[in-house]
Amino acid sequence: MEQFGVLTLGSRLKRLSDHLFIQVQEIYSQCEIPISATYFPILRLLQKTGSLSVMEIADRLHLSHPAVSKQTTKMIKESLLEKTVDDQDQRRSSLQLSELGLSAMQRVEPVLQEMKIILEKMTTYSSENFMDALSILESEVLSGSLADKVLDRLGPIDIVLLETQHEKAFYDLNMAWLERYFPNQIDDKDRKILSNPQQEIIQKGGVVWVAVRKTKTLDSVVGTIAFAPLENDSLNHNKGEVFKLSVAEHAQGGGVAQALLSTAIAFSHQQGFSLLSLETASCLKLARRLYDKNGFVEKEFPTPSLYARADVYMEKSLILKTDRDPS
Template sequence: MEQFGVLTLGSRLKRLSDYLFAQVQEVYEVCAIPISATYFPILRLLQSVGESSVVDIAEQLHLSHPAVSKQTTKMIKAGLLEKTVDDRDQRRSFLRMTAHGESAMLRVDPILVELKILIEQATSCSSHNFMDSLSQLESQVMDGRLADKVLDRLHQVIIEPFKSTHNEAFHDLNMAWLETYFPTQITDYDRLVLRDPHANILNKGGYVWVALRRGNSLDRVLGTIVLVVHEDGCVADVQKLAVAEHCRGKGIADALLSHVVDFAISKGVTTLTLETASNLNAAKNLYKKHGFVEKTPLKPSVYERTDIYMEKQLKGIL
């Protein structure tokens, strides 16, 4: 439809609306929340004002009276709303949420927090042309994964050792990180390691972990980290710390790094090292939080993109 420009604006907005409702409904169903996504505007309004008439609801939400009446009738049957008669005017009635409706909306709140973050990310485009902005929004939101992204942000992750089934996710997460921050500095060595972590990390004595969100049908890999222990067993390098873009800020990188530090201590490692870049402020702050200190490197890095070398002393921590 994009090729027809503004003539399909209505159809594209309708398609986007239908998609968003469907994705939110999918999240509600996974979380066993007993409401329809289409009920949200009315429930949110009543959550704010306490009670209101159908006429007032229609006016506040800029909807037709028949549309609101039809929706609220369904919501009353579902036990989400109840109707009361105005003591001063028996012809006038008010709607308010039941305890069941209030409980459902409380469970919706965490979902809305994560959904708002993802939608704001998708709508933060810089184009001054509305149709261009709409195209960017469609490409970012209508990828079939919005519900999964919301659920990824909602649920706690678990950290597990790498398995062959994680191969594709390990490659994709780390390659996405490289393409975002260093698109012109991706090396053949990067591609080699990411394509086959078994041969290039695990079979050489290294360790790989992934941060997972358990799904109904399959696990979702949301983060990765690597530890390469030197031959002397005293020094180990932290590498390949990557988190899915839509899950950043949820503490996944922090959990992965903490896991690696604890593991290194258990193995008798006395010094952890890592390389990073001066333009990666969030990463630098995370490493400093975990006690890594900038040092002068003992040898040049194999990566042109890294210009900071850091160490963390583990000796005596136990």
């Protein structure tokens, strides 16, 4: 439809609307929230105001009286709303949330917060032309599953060892990160490691973990991290390296990166490594904040980095005071 420009504006907006309603309803269904996506404006309005008449709801939401009357009748039948008749004028009545409606709106609140984050990410762009902006929004909304992205933020995340079914996600997540931050500094070494984690990391003594939300049909992978042992340095430190820390953009800010990094740190300590290192870039402010918080300290590169994009080298000592010789 895009080829016909503004002549299909209504159809394109309806397509977006229909798609979003379906996705939101899927989220509500997965979270066992007993409301319809189409009910939300009325439920939210009554949650904030307490009670209103059908006419007042229609005026506040800029909807037709018949449309609101039809919706609220359904909501009363589903026990989401209660109707109260005015004692002074039997012709007047008001609507308010029932106990079920109040409970549903409380349960849906964390879902709405995560949905807001995803939708704001999808709509954060600038364009002077509305039709160009609409095309970008269509690409964001229609190309992926809003429901899966929201559920990835809501559901419990497990950190598990990489298996064959996770390898594509390992490649895709890390390549998406490279293309976003360093599109002109992706080299053959990157592609080789990402395409063959079993051969390039695991068979060489390393470990790869992925952060997953388990569903009935598959694992939804939202993050990755890798560990590899290094040769001992001049001080005979048993060294390891963490790398390929990547979190899906829609899942960022939910503690996934911290969970992955904590897993790698705990593993390194349990395996007797005394020093853990990593390379990063000074432009990655959030990553630097994470590493600082977890005790990594910036130092001089012991050897030149294999990656032109890496301009920061950091180390974390894994030797606790209780591990040292008390003498």
